[in-house]
Each structure stands twice: as structure tokens, then as C-alpha cells.
Amino acid sequence: MTLSMLQEHAFVRGLKPNQLESLAAQVAPVRFEENEIVLVEGARSAAFYLLVSGSAAIELRAPNYAVCVQELGPGSVFGWSALLDEQDTLFQVRARERTVALRIDGQKLKALCRNDAELGSEILRRTLAVVAGRVKATEMRFAEMCGVRL
Secondary structure, three states: OOHHHHHHHHHHOOOOOHHHHHOOEEEEEEOOOOOEEOOOOOEEEEEEEEEEEEEEEEEEOOEEEEEEEEEEEOOOOHHHHHEEEOOOOOEEEEEOOOEEEEHHHHHHHHHHHHHHHHHHHHHHHHHHHHHHHHHHHHHHHHHHHHOOOO
């Protein structure tokens, strides 16, 4: 079942069957309840998540409030900081409703990427697109808060 869930995810679409099988061996389905904090900003990054159902909010957190920077739905990913060595999580992630995701341990994902250069290159290329999307979403949110129309 995990392989079929993974095969349907937009982030891995187009990967070779053997690459999908390698990833599927590292995937564990996880569930989150509404308003459950999935990733805490500032904590050490440990896992990469592929959102299967439900939704999540990417939030910038301050001591007295949190600002939603981006809303994610099925087919999205989060936890990209887990691909970096010694990296803290930059955003808080909160489940907006009951949510199912596929969790991949960051150390295991990094090892897969190192052992299969083609897979590693593709995962990193796709992850960079996610990071660019986060930067753009953050920029748009700040502009909105400052009253600037983009």
C-alpha cells in the first residue's frame, strides 16, 4: 500500500520504478489531527513529508503569534530542511485538518540520494523548486502585510 500511495504523489511523478521502490522502502505513513504541530520552527530537522490527504499550514512563528505563509494540500511536500546536515527547521508546520502524509527519515533519504546519484539529483532538483516556492510565498505574505500589491 505504501508503494501505491507513493506512486500517486506528485513529487515523485516520473521517477524510475527502481527509484520509487527504494523510496517506498523508507516511507512510513503518518497521521496528524487538526491543529497538530508537525514541525516546530527551530527544532532539528529529522524527516521529509509527502502530503497525501488533508492540508497543512506553513507558518512563521513569533513568541505571541504565528503567520500562515503558505497552505499545502495533497501532492505537496514539507520538511526539506531534513535534507541538509545540521539544519534546524525554518518554518512551523501545522495540520489544518486530519491529515495523512508519508514520512521519510532525513538520514535515510540523504543516504539514498548519496548512493544513487541520479535519484539524488532529481530529489534535490525537485526540492529546490519547493524551497523557491516557500521563498516566493513568504515574499508575497510579507508584501501583503505591508500593504504592497504584487
